[in-house]
Amino acid sequence: MTQDKALVELLYSLADDDFILAYRGSEWLGLAPHIEEDVAYSSINQDMMGHATRLYRILEELGEGKADEISHLRKPEQFRNAILLEERNGEGTYLEKPDFDWAFAVVRNYFYTVHKKIRMESLRKSSYEPLKDTALKVSIELQYHLMHWDMWFKQLMTSTDEAKRRMTSAIERCWIEMNGVLSLGPMADEMTSKGYVASEEDMREKWLTHMKKTFEEINAPFPKRLAMSKGNGRQGEHTEDLKTALQTLSEVYETNPTAGW
Amino acid sequence: MTIETTFDRLTEEEKYEHFLNRIDAGEKIEPNDWMPDDYRQSLIRLISMHGISEIMGALPEKEWVPKAPSLHRKLAIMAKVQDEMGHGQLLLRVAEDLMEPLGKNREDIMQDLFSGRLKFHNVFHMKAPTWGDAGIIAWLVDGAAIISQSMMLNSSYGPYARALKRICAEEVFHAQHGESIIMALAEGTPEQRELLQDSLNRWWTALLMFFGPKAKENASTSHVDKNMRYKIREKTNEELRQEFFTKYVPRIWSLGLTIPDETIHFDEEQGLWVYQDPDWSEFKQIVTGNGPQSKERLELREVSYENNRWVREALNPTAKAI
Incomplete structure (x- = not known):
């Protein structure tokens, strides 16, 4: 097993972010606002699940265990994703009475994707070669994800009153958890000093600058201070929502992890 | 004088004859070509049902x-x-073009689905309670779909034939994906094999029903005759079912699985598979929305459609059913 805990922690946070958000996205399958969006959103979720898979494979090579095992069998407190990304899509479940909130889906994905792009740009200069390669491949697909969510965000923010009201409330909800996404966790300094990734402060500033531009463009009031209300997922703090998500994700695999599936 | 104005002068009968000559000569009919009303209606019925089945099939x-x-x-x-x-x-787009002259659009398709006017395939009314079902659906339901869609690749209606070409190519990948799930289960633990056998038992009748009743047993198959005359389709329901047996029964047996029909065998003399007919009154119940999971699936789609109404209104404040 690698001795470099900072690197492993960084890889887990990158992989778990994509894994959990792709899962939340896959719950929307068949339920998106229109058929064209169903196809597009599904394609984005596949990309994200693919990114997570690449990252879990790097962890596998570092001796963390098989990619399938570490993605399906870790306990919630071992996950390093941000809490915002694990939160349910809305009331109900993807199988029964899903009262999912599209405004939340758009805002969460938009905020996350802008950050992911900034993070990937930094990782393209990472001192860790496998991350550098991954970042390059991810960035190509990410460009389309960003265009997609940018379009949704701006379009809904500038349309009917109801859309604006729903979007504003989703923005408030995401804003008070966004610091959890922007956080690198307890080992932030080591990750940066070893040249794996840019500093948390630097990436947060870039994210805020991007957001200010967006909000100005659509003439919307810029929200107040960012926060992290429910805890820091980067140090294993999570909600009940992650627990139930992991139960669903591993329901079949868990029946016999040694069998071929 | 242009050809177009000459055509306009023809009587309805002459236009009809011209149309039949075209399809008999293997020409493709395009959206803006003249076509008899019942041809248009047949296509709308077939293609919107096919399209909505793909969408309900995702559930x-x-x-x-x-x-x-x-x-x-x-x-x-x-x-x-x-x-x-x-x-x-892709298919709803084809159906929408056909419906446009009748003043209808996608909203009408969705409303017809919710009201039960527009039916979807019997297989998608069934429950899928285990991972084995995910394998069986991809392997055998998609396998059945390839067989029934391939016979329409030469459909007289150009846009449908072209859409099917792409769809069939992708369905081949799906069937391979399903086969790979099936192989893993069949070669796995006793529990995995049992899971698979249970799924096959659960889906067998639905698979037989997938192709629809034999010609003489059901009045609604007059659609089949008409669609064959109009060269929308090339084979009868039973011919397709027989093709399915020929392709899949030996494969199912070779995996060591049991087909839940002791009578099924290939009769050399007749050159046909002999099998236990499903209960066609049950089929009628299922496709009219009274299947084991019909209400839940429709509700899922309807709830999400209603929840997202505000989004569609935000994108296009004037869009509604015509």
Whole structure:
């Protein structure tokens, strides 16, 4: 097993972010606002699940265990994703009475994707070669994800009153958890000093600058201070929502992890 | 004088004859060509039912997308279900073009689905309670779909034939994805084999029903005759079912699985598969929305359609059913 805990922690946070958000996205399958969006959103979720898979494979090579095992069998407190990304899509479940909130889906994905792009740009200069390669491949697909969510965000923010009201409330909800996404966790300094990734402060500033531009463009009031209300997922703090998500994700695999599936 | 104005002068009978000559000569009919009303109606019925079945078909499989038992399977089934939605989109576009002169659009298709006027395939009314079902659906339901769609690749209606060409190519990948799930289960633990056998037992009747009743036993198959005359389709329901048996029964047996029909065998003399007919009154119940999971699936789609109304209004404040 690698001795470099900072690197492993960084890889887990990158992989778990994509894994959990792709899962939340896959719950929307068949339920998106229109058929064209169903196809597009599904394609984005596949990309994200693919990114997570690449990252879990790097962890596998570092001796963390098989990619399938570490993605399906870790306990919630071992996950390093941000809490915002694990939160349910809305009331109900993807199988029964899903009262999912599209405004939340758009805002969460938009905020996350802008950050992911900034993070990937930094990782393209990472001192860790496998991350550098991954970042390059991810960035190509990410460009389309960003265009997609940018379009949704701006379009809904500038349309009917109801859309604006729903979007504003989703923005408030995401804003008070966004610091959890922007956080690198307890080992932030080591990750940066070893040249794996840019500093948390630097990436947060870039994210805020991007957001200010967006909000100005659509003439919307810029929200107040960012926060992290429910805890820091980067140090294993999570909600009940992650627990139930992991139960669903591993329901079949868990029946016999040694069998071929 | 242009050809167009000459054509306009023809009587309805002459136009009809000209139309039949064209399809008999293997020409393709395009959206803006003259076509008899019942041809248009047949196409709308067939293609909107096909399209909406692709979309409703995403729902039973979607249940297994988050639960797929490895990263690889998760990626594969996500891609597969996305393809089905894509097929639905492609087909609804074809149906929408046909409906436009009648003043109808996609909103009407959705409302017809919710009211039960527009039916979807019997297989998508069934429950899919285990991972084995995800395998059986992809392998055998998609396998059945390839057989029934391939016979329409030469459909006289150009846009449908072209859409099917792409759809069939993708369905081949789906059947391979399903076969790979099936192989893993068949070669796995006793529990996995049992899971698979249970799924096959559960789906067998639905698979027989998939192709529809034999010609003489059901009045609604007059649609089949008409669609064959109009060269929309080339084979009868029973011919397709026989093709399905020929392709899949030996494969099922070679995996050591048991088909839940002791009578099924190939009769050399007749050159046909002999099998236990499903209960066609049950089929009618299912496709009219009284299947084991019909209400839940429709409700899922309707609830999400209503929840997202504000989004569609935000995108296009004037869009509604015409």
